[in-house]
Amino acid sequence: MKSSALKRVDLIFESVNVREILDKTLKRKPEEIIQDVLDSGLRGRGGAGFPTGMKWKYTAAEKNAVKYIVCNADEGEPGTFKDRQILDEVPRKVFGGMAIASKAIGAKIGYVYLRGEYKFLVPKLQEEMEIFHAMMKEMKHDFRLELRLGSGAYICGEESALFESIEGKRGEPRNKPPYPTTSGLFGMPTSINNVETLVYTVMICKYGADYFHKLGTTDSRGSKVFSVSGDTPKAGIYELELGMTVERFVEEFGDGDTKAVQVGGASGFCVPRKKFRDTIIGFEGVPTGGSMKLFNSSRSMYNVLHNYLDFFTEESCGQCTPCRVGCQQLLLGVEAVKRGERNSRYLDELVKLAGTMKISSKCGLGQSVGNAFKSIVENFKEEIIY
Amino acid sequence: MVNLTINGLHISVKEGTTILDAARKLNFKVPTLCNHPDLCVAGNCRVCVVEQLSAKTLVASCATPVTENMQILTNSLKVRTARKHIIELLLSEHKADCTKCYKNGFCELQSLANEYSVGDHVYIDLVPIHAHKIDKTSPSITKDDSKCIRCQRCVRTCAELQGVNALTVANKGKEMKISSFFDKPMHEVICTNCGQCINRCPTGALVERNYIEEVWEEILDPNTHVVVQTAPAVRIGLGEALGLNPGQRVTGKMVAALKRLGFNSVLDTDFTADLTIIEEGTELLGRLKRALVDKDPTVKLPMTTSCSPGWIKFIEHAFPEFLDNVSTCKSPQQMFGALAKTYYAQKKGLDPKKVVSVSIMPCTAKKYEADRPEMRSSGFKDVDYVLTTRELARMIKQAGINFDMLEDMKYDSIMGQSTGAAVIFGATGGVMEAALRTVYEIVTGREVPFNGLNIIPVRGMDGVREASILIENCKPEWAFLNGVEVKCVVAHGLANARQVMKNVRDGKAVYHFIEVMACPGGCLGGGGQPIPTNEQIRKKRTEAIYAEDMGMPIRKSHENPEITAIYKDFLGEPNGHKSHELLHTHYTVRRSY
Ligand SMILES: Cc1cc2nc3c(=O)[nH]c(=O)nc-3n(C[C@H](O)[C@H](O)[C@H](O)COP(=O)(O)O)c2cc1C
Ligand code: SF4
Numbered sequence: 005m006k007s008s009a010l011k012r013v014d015l016i017f018e019s020v021n022v023r024e025i026l027d028k029t030l031k032r033k034p035e036e037i038i039q040d041v042l043d044s045g046l047r048g049r050g051g052a053g054f055p056t057g058m059k060w061k062y063t064a065a066e067k068n069a070v071k072y073i074v075c076n077a078d079e080g081e082p083g084t085f086k087d088r089q090i091l092d093e094v095p096r097k098v099f100g101g102m103a104i105a106s107k108a109i110g111a112k113i114g115y116v117y118l119r120g121e122y123k124f125l126v127p128k129l130q131e132e133m134e135i136f137h138a139m140m141k142e143m144k145h146d147f148r149l150e151l152r153l154g155s156g157a158y159i160c161g162e163e164s165a166l167f168e169s170i171e172g173k174r175g176e177p178r179n180k181p182p183y184p185t186t187s188g189l190f191g192m193p194t195s196i197n198n199v200e201t202l203v204y205t206v207m208i209c210k211y212g213a214d215y216f217h218k219l220g221t222t223d224s225r226g227s228k229v230f231s232v233s234g235d236t237p238k239a240g241i242y243e244l245e246l247g248m249t250v251e252r253f254v255e256e257f258g259d260g261d262t263k264a265v266q267v268g269g270a271s272g273f274c275v276p277r278k279k280f281r282d283t284i285i286g287f288e289g290v291p292t293g294g295s296m297k298l299f300n301s302s303r304s305m306y307n308v309l310h311n312y313l314d315f316f317t318e319e320s321c322g323q324c325t326p327c328r329v330g331c332q333q334l335l336l337g338v339e340a341v342k343r344g345e346r347n348s349r350y351l352d353e354l355v356k357l358a359g360t361m362k363i364s365s366k367c368g369l370g371q372s373v374g375n376a377f378k379s380i381v382e383n384f385k386e387e388i389i390y
Numbered sequence: 391m392v393n394l395t396i397n398g399l400h401i402s403v404k405e406g407t408t409i410l411d412a413a414r415k416l417n418f419k420v421p422t423l424c425n426h427p428d429l430c431v432a433g434n435c436r437v438c439v440v441e442q443l444s445a446k447t448l449v450a451s452c453a454t455p456v457t458e459n460m461q462i463l464t465n466s467l468k469v470r471t472a473r474k475h476i477i478e479l480l481l482s483e484h485k486a487d488c489t490k491c492y493k494n495g496f497c498e499l500q501s502l503a504n505e506y507s508v509g510d511h512v513y514i515d516l517v518p519i520h521a522h523k524i525d526k527t528s529p530s531i532t533k534d535d536s537k538c539i540r541c542q543r544c545v546r547t548c549a550e551l552q553g554v555n556a557l558t559v560a561n562k563g564k565e566m567k568i569s570s571f572f573d574k575p576m577h578e579v580i581c582t583n584c585g586q587c588i589n590r591c592p593t594g595a596l597v598e599r600n601y602i603e604e605v606w607e608e609i610l611d612p613n614t615h616v617v618v619q620t621a622p623a624v625r626i627g628l629g630e631a632l633g634l635n636p637g638q639r640v641t642g643k644m645v646a647a648l649k650r651l652g653f654n655s656v657l658d659t660d661f662t663a664d665l666t667i668i669e670e671g672t673e674l675l676g677r678l679k680r681a682l683v684d685k686d687p688t689v690k691l692p693m694t695t696s697c698s699p700g701w702i703k704f705i706e707h708a709f710p711e712f713l714d715n716v717s718t719c720k721s722p723q724q725m726f727g728a729l730a731k732t733y734y735a736q737k738k739g740l741d742p743k744k745v746v747s748v749s750i751m752p753c754t755a756k757k758y759e760a761d762r763p764e765m766r767s768s769g770f771k772d773v774d775y776v777l778t779t780r781e782l783a784r785m786i787k788q789a790g791i792n793f794d795m796l797e798d799m800k801y802d803s804i805m806g807q808s809t810g811a812a813v814i815f816g817a818t819g820g821v822m823e824a825a826l827r828t829v830y831e832i833v834t835g836r837e838v839p840f841n842g843l844n845i846i847p848v849r850g851m852d853g854v855r856e857a858s859i860l861i862e863n864c865k866p867e868w869a870f871l872n873g874v875e876v877k878c879v880v881a882h883g884l885a886n887a888r889q890v891m892k893n894v895r896d897g898k899a900v901y902h903f904i905e906v907m908a909c910p911g912g913c914l915g916g917g918g919q920p921i922p923t924n925e926q927i928r929k930k931r932t933e934a935i936y937a938e939d940m941g942m943p944i945r946k947s948h949e950n951p952e953i954t955a956i957y958k959d960f961l962g963e964p965n966g967h968k969s970h971e972l973l974h975t976h977y978t979v980r981r982s983y
Binding site: 179333 | 431432433434435436437439446447448450453454455468471472475476479480482483512513514516519539540542559561562563564565566
């Protein structure tokens with residue numbers, strides 16, 4: 005056993021009495037709940053990492069009579085499969101988190117937006133919802149859940165596209181501002197949280213803000229569920245304390261020949277071996293919604309990049325120029341360089357283009373294509389060209 | 391008020407103002423493509439991005455409201471680089487065969503590319519990869535996806551202004567495109583051919599089907615007699631299409647130009663607009679009589695106008711249960727066409743086979759209308775070719791005519807005389823006003839009780855305008871109308887028309903007479919009128935049309951001497967046998983998708 009063993013945590017899947025936690029929490033004042041979540045330092049686990057307590061605070065501050073809490077269970081990021089496990093194993097905790105949020109922000113209706121491919125979970129979730137609704141009734145907490153299914157578009161995981169989708173429209177991101185906390189689902193103030201985020205709020209209410217706050221680092225408090233895949237003998241789901249370096253992670257999960265780790269899926273960053281030691285997994289380094297993919301030396305990083313770009317050219321919603329056309333240009337561009345039809349200097353042109361996509365695209369999708377592109381092209385230039 | 395600086399200059403603007411509008415106030419031009427003053431904000435082309443100091447990303451100035459102490463740069467290095475990239479990206483998916491393109495010189499993407507001196511084709515040409523087919527199935531609209539930059543102005547136009555939704559976004563990612571129901575060709579979908587999308591398309595992706603060459607061939611053929619009719623709104627729009635300011639009236643110059651182009655006879659749709667008032671007014675009074683006196687339960691009221699072919703196709707698709715409520719009168723264009731090859735040919739001693747009838751319209755739907763199978767009551771195709779105001783402008787340029795310098799000329803005769811009532815057909819509310827001027831006078835023997843014949847309540851730019859007029863002291867034969875308050879409503883833009891029809895259907899509103907013009911502003915905002923368009927421009931054109939009315943010696947349709955003559959010499963009486971044969975029509979139920 006190495007000295008640098010990772011710290012395993014068991015909060016998400018820990019079996020707890022949700023009813024007891026809710027009994028206690030729903031009697032508290034919204035401000036107190038929000039203060040606890042703020043104090044815990046919890047940041048969103050869906051990828052963007054916005055402080056959850058702030059999100060609730062902003063939504064709570066809106067005066068509208070109708071507000072919504074939405075659970076983002078679209079889990080579309082390549083290499084992420086933790087929300088599925090959470091929904092399968094501890095759905096009651098997810099709904100519990102939504103009940104807590106509803107109390108905090110003043111929502112009477114919650115939506116669960118489930119990835120279309122997770123249809124098999126529907127019977128279980130519906131059953132669980134019935135139990136949940138009965139529980140809400142007993143507790144005299146006016147709150148109902150609705151289940152909605154996606155149709156396989158990655159972009160519908162982006163919060164405003166998700167709202168459009170629930171509203172029955174084409175899943176296209178909206179302009180921001182206004183942000184969901186002022187104008188979200190059906191134009192009403194909405195807090196949208198990832199599945200995992202919601203479960204953490206339950207555990208924060210159980211163990212207190214301090215307990216969570218003590219875990220992790222200044223920028224990345226608490227723990228996080230990772231979906232580990234790729235060239236690893238230990239593919240699977242692990243809850244780990246935040247703040248470890250990629251090096252420690254690879255020590256634990258690598259196959260001894262890891263040359264790169266893609267942190268955060270297609271929209272995340274590729275960390276090459278030479279940077280393992282100095283790169284922290286978390287908001288101060290490379291953030292991740294949970295996807296951790298390891299590549300060993302048998303993998304062609306050109307293929308890896310090609311794969312991601314292929315994904316983005318298909319999954320961009322297509323409305324804005326930098327992303328729709330930019331993705332195609334990046335994909336065709338690396339192909340042209342590979343075939344020798346364009347010289348290697350064209351890669352520099354493309355890196356500049358990726359920079360423009362990052363700052364001028366309408367939503368997080370287009371803004372993050374450049375992450376994988378730049379980090380792979382800059383670190384594995386030879387593999388792309390030859 | 392919100393304080394901010396743009397390029398170092400301080401400005402204070404109302405809350406909710408966009409960065410784009412604030413920049414414009416300071417006379418900084420920020421380029422835009424998807425933005426359009428008539429439409430909701432899209433923020434998808436991204437050429438309007440600007441730098442907000444301290445923000446991580448650039449922001450779309452058209453979609454971002456100002457905030458206190460914002461510091462904006464509209465032309466920083468970061469902005470310029472991004473903007474150039476974005477324009478180059480657009481060009482890489484755009485078929486830039488500019489010299490062959492119908493929109494050459496009028497293309498917003500082209501001028502942006504020129505401004506930013508891009509076009510050295512850094513990126514890979516995506517046009518061959520997508521291999522879009524050009525859709526030429528519609529007689530009105532040509533759709534070329536290889537020119538499309540996905541700004542969605544057309545989609546928003548079709549949805550927001552027209553409530554038609556014939557054009558919509560399909561697919562995602564690289565396959566995303568502007569499509570129709572099941573990607574069917576334009577002639578098979580609920581497109582009303584109104585052409586409002588064309589008026590707002592920044593490139594050559596949506597243009598009118600043009601018939602310029604065909605018309606030249608007819609003009610230059612010595613064996614044909616080519617008559618041309620000009621719709622009311624063309625005399626307001628043509629100058630604009632030739633570089634004059636919006637709202638300049640050029641009736642006399644237009645007639646002169648048409649003569650120079652070589653048309654054998656230059657006549658006026660306004661004549662058949664007056665005829666429409668007589669026919670339609672008679673029809674309305676007939677329906678009222680059947681309802682009030684005969685108590686005939688089959689009579690359909692309210693009656694709606696029928697001059698706007700976009701409206702006709704719309705109601706055929708969307709409210710087929712109301713087709714019997716539509717006036718059976720053909721539109722002025724089609725009345726003219728039917729008469730050109732009968733009455734006109736007879737009077738002039740011409741073989742109707744040799745008469746070619748061309749119309750100049752502010753409209754693209756008129757092209758479709760002329761192609762309808764029922765529009766052949768003269769025994770021939772009543773109107774052979776329909777050109778838009780824009781196409782006429784192009785012919786004038788091709789012929790080397792210095793439009794500005796032309797001396798005014800008068801329309802030829804017969805079918806060239808008209809009234810102020812006819813010319814206001816070009817504005818929303820105009821048909822209603824013209825009809826009321828005549829009907830009221832027929833029934834009461836007095837002029838409409840409005841100062842100077844100007845029925846102000848039906849004028850203006852509100853989407854739906856209601857008015858009512860109390861009928862009193864009728865002539866003996868119309869005594870049954872004594873005390874009746876005739877309720878009218880005017881709608882322009884099909885989204886407004888849909889609302890009116892819904893209200894009628896649901897019993898929320900009761901009217902006798904409904905005027906609908908498919909296009910915002912009426913014909914003067916038609917799909918064949920000069921580009922660009924916006925409410926300010928449409929207001930200028932409207933003012934011009936009412937000025938034209940005031941300038942006419944006769945301002946009531948029933949006083950047009952040529953109208954009296956045609957009934958005496960040819961038609962007999964209004965709504966009579968001959969009228970029914972030539973001037974009236976029927977409609978077709980169409981499916982709702
Ligand atoms: C293209 C794209 C896809 C996304 N997909 C997901 C997703 O599948 N699940 C998720 O929780 N968040 C996803 N997000 C992030 C959401 O927009 C949003 O930030 C998140 O649901 C907020 O929840 P959190 O604060 O709890 O992380 C996606 C964002 C983008 C730009
Ligand atoms: S960045 Fe991509 S996914 Fe996001 S709005 Fe633009 S085209 Fe759509």
